[in-house]
Amino acid sequence: MFPKPVPFLQTNTYAYESSPMVKPTGFREYDARWLFEKEINLMGVQALGLGLGTLLAEMGVKPEVVTGHDFRSYSASIKLAMVTGLMAAGVRVHDIGLALSPMAYFAQFDLDVPAVAMVTASHNDNGWTGVKMGAQRPVTFGPDEMGRLKEIVLSGSYRYADGGSYRFVEDFPSHYINDLTNRAPIKRKLKVVVACGNGTAGAFAPKIIEKLGCEVVPLDTDLDFNFPHYNPNPEDLHMLHAMADKVRESGADLGLGFDGDGDRCGVVDNHGEEIFADKIGVMLARDLSKLHPGATFVVDVKSTGLFATDPDLLKQNVKADYWKTGHSYIKRRVTDLKALAGFEKSGHFFFNAPVGRGYDDGLVTAIHILDMLDRNPDKSMAELYEALPKTWGSPTMSPHCDDEKKYGVVDKVVERFKAMQAKGETLTGQKIRDLVTVNGVRVTTEDGTWGLVRASSNKPELVVVVESPASEARMREMFAAVDGVLRENPEVGAYNQTI
Structure with missing residues (x-):
C-alpha cells in the first residue's frame, strides 16, 4: 500500500525520499499548485496521480487520461511521477509530451479521451508546479471535484486496479497546429509582435500566427525555463511594457502575448498601448455579436462594467452574465448557459460552439482578434479600442x-x-x-x-x-x-x- 501523505518533510533526509509530502493548501478551488520540493515531493505527486485515478473511478469515468507538461526544468519529472500513480490506479495514460494546456484540452477531443491532467504552473514564478484536471470535456474540475480529490489524497484512500498503461503520442503538436491553421488565411497584411516570455508558447505561437498569413516579430520566444526577462504573464505590466516597446520599435499592427502554458493572451495596440483583457473582451463581443446577435457572454467579476452598459452591445441584444473569477468557473458557466463566449480579465477567454470548443486557448483568442481586424480592414487596433466608451x-x-x-x-x-x-x-x-x-x-x-x-x-x-x-x-x-x-x-x- 502506498503511504499516506504528510504535510511537511525536511529535504535531504531519508524521510523526504521515502514518504509522500503533500501540503493541503495546494488543492485550490479549480486546480492544484504547490512549490515543488517545499510543499510537494515526487512521491507526493505519485499520491496525487493515485488519487486522481481513484476519483475517476468514483465518478464512473472511463479510466483514460491525456497528460502533458510545460517547459520548466522539473515538469517532465513531475508528470512521470504522476503517471506512475495514475497507472497504479488502472488508468491508461496518453502522453502528448511538451505542450500547452489548451493543446491537452484539444487532445481530449482529438484522441477521444475523457479526462485530462496537464502538469503546469501556468504564469506562477519558477519553483511552482501544478496540475490542471478535468473529466468532462470541455470543463475542468471545480471546488467539488478538487475537494473530493483532496480528501482521497490526504487520507490515503486509494483504489488500486489492473489495466494501467502508458503510450506516448508522437508529434501531437502537429495535430493541434493543423487544427488551428487549416482555414482561410488572414487577408489583411498584419505585422504582429508575438511575445512568449520564454515560456512554452514560444515553441508554437510564432509558427501558428505565421501560418495564418501574418508577419511575425518574435519577442522572447526562445524557450528558457529560467524566465530571464520577466514571468510569462500577459497581465503583468513588465511583459506588457516589453511588448509595447517592441510594437513601437518594429511598427507592428499589434502585439500578442501568451502566458506560460498558452491558455491566455494579452494585447498591445499599434500605438504601443496596453489594452487590458476585459476591454479586449468587449471589443470581441462587439465584433462577434454582429455575426451572432442576441448572444450571451459570461464575464468574471473582475471585468469592466461595459459588458452590461455598452450601447453597441445593447443594440445587438447581448446578455452579460457576471460570474465567479476562475477558468474552471467561467468555462463551466459558458457550457451551462450555452453562451457564445466567456471572458476573464486575466486573459482566459472561452469560445463556445460555433466559434470554439468551450475551453480557454490563448491561440484561439489571438485568432479571433486577428479575424476581428480582418473584418474591419479600415480600422487599426487603437481605433477599435478608442471606439469603446471611456472608463479608467x-x-x-x-x-x-x-x-x-x-x-x-x-x-x-x-x-x-x-x-x-x-x-x-x-x-x-x-x-x-x-x-x-x-x-x-x-x-x-x-x-x-x-x-x-x-x-x-x-x-x-x-x-x-x-x-x-x-x-x-x-x-x-x-x-x-x-x-x-x-x-x-x-x-x-x-x-x-x-x-
Whole structure:
C-alpha cells in the first residue's frame, strides 16, 4: 500500500525520499499548485496521480487520461511521477509530451479521451508546479471535484486496479497546429509582435500566427525555463511594457502575448498601448455579436462594467452574465448557459460552439482578434479600442496574504462593506449602489465606480481591481478606499503592482 501523505518533510533526509509530502493548501478551488520540493515531493505527486485515478473511478469515468507538461526544468519529472500513480490506479495514460494546456484540452477531443491532467504552473514564478484536471470535456474540475480529490489524497484512500498503461503520442503538436491553421488565411497584411516570455508558447505561437498569413516579430520566444526577462504573464505590466516597446520599435499592427502554458493572451495596440483583457473582451463581443446577435457572454467579476452598459452591445441584444473569477468557473458557466463566449480579465477567454470548443486557448483568442481586424480592414487596433466608451481601470493588483488566512480576510472585508451599506455609510463620498458577493465582494457607488476584493485561487494573495466610468481621479479614490478597508487586517501584505 502506498503511504499516506504528510504535510511537511525536511529535504535531504531519508524521510523526504521515502514518504509522500503533500501540503493541503495546494488543492485550490479549480486546480492544484504547490512549490515543488517545499510543499510537494515526487512521491507526493505519485499520491496525487493515485488519487486522481481513484476519483475517476468514483465518478464512473472511463479510466483514460491525456497528460502533458510545460517547459520548466522539473515538469517532465513531475508528470512521470504522476503517471506512475495514475497507472497504479488502472488508468491508461496518453502522453502528448511538451505542450500547452489548451493543446491537452484539444487532445481530449482529438484522441477521444475523457479526462485530462496537464502538469503546469501556468504564469506562477519558477519553483511552482501544478496540475490542471478535468473529466468532462470541455470543463475542468471545480471546488467539488478538487475537494473530493483532496480528501482521497490526504487520507490515503486509494483504489488500486489492473489495466494501467502508458503510450506516448508522437508529434501531437502537429495535430493541434493543423487544427488551428487549416482555414482561410488572414487577408489583411498584419505585422504582429508575438511575445512568449520564454515560456512554452514560444515553441508554437510564432509558427501558428505565421501560418495564418501574418508577419511575425518574435519577442522572447526562445524557450528558457529560467524566465530571464520577466514571468510569462500577459497581465503583468513588465511583459506588457516589453511588448509595447517592441510594437513601437518594429511598427507592428499589434502585439500578442501568451502566458506560460498558452491558455491566455494579452494585447498591445499599434500605438504601443496596453489594452487590458476585459476591454479586449468587449471589443470581441462587439465584433462577434454582429455575426451572432442576441448572444450571451459570461464575464468574471473582475471585468469592466461595459459588458452590461455598452450601447453597441445593447443594440445587438447581448446578455452579460457576471460570474465567479476562475477558468474552471467561467468555462463551466459558458457550457451551462450555452453562451457564445466567456471572458476573464486575466486573459482566459472561452469560445463556445460555433466559434470554439468551450475551453480557454490563448491561440484561439489571438485568432479571433486577428479575424476581428480582418473584418474591419479600415480600422487599426487603437481605433477599435478608442471606439469603446471611456472608463479608467486598474490592472489586477495582488497584495500578499497567506493561503491559510486569505479567505478569512475576504470574509471580513465582505462583512465590512455589507455593514457600511446597511448603515447608509458612504464610500468615496457616495452611497453604495450595490454589492456583488458571488466571488469576494464587488462594491459599486452611485456614479458606477467600483472596486473588487477576492482571494486568489492559485497563489497566497488577494486580488484587487478598481474601475470608474467617471474619471481617473474617481478610480484612484476607490482604490484608496478599498485599500483602506484591507489595511484594517494586518494579515494583508505588500502589492505586486499598483496604479
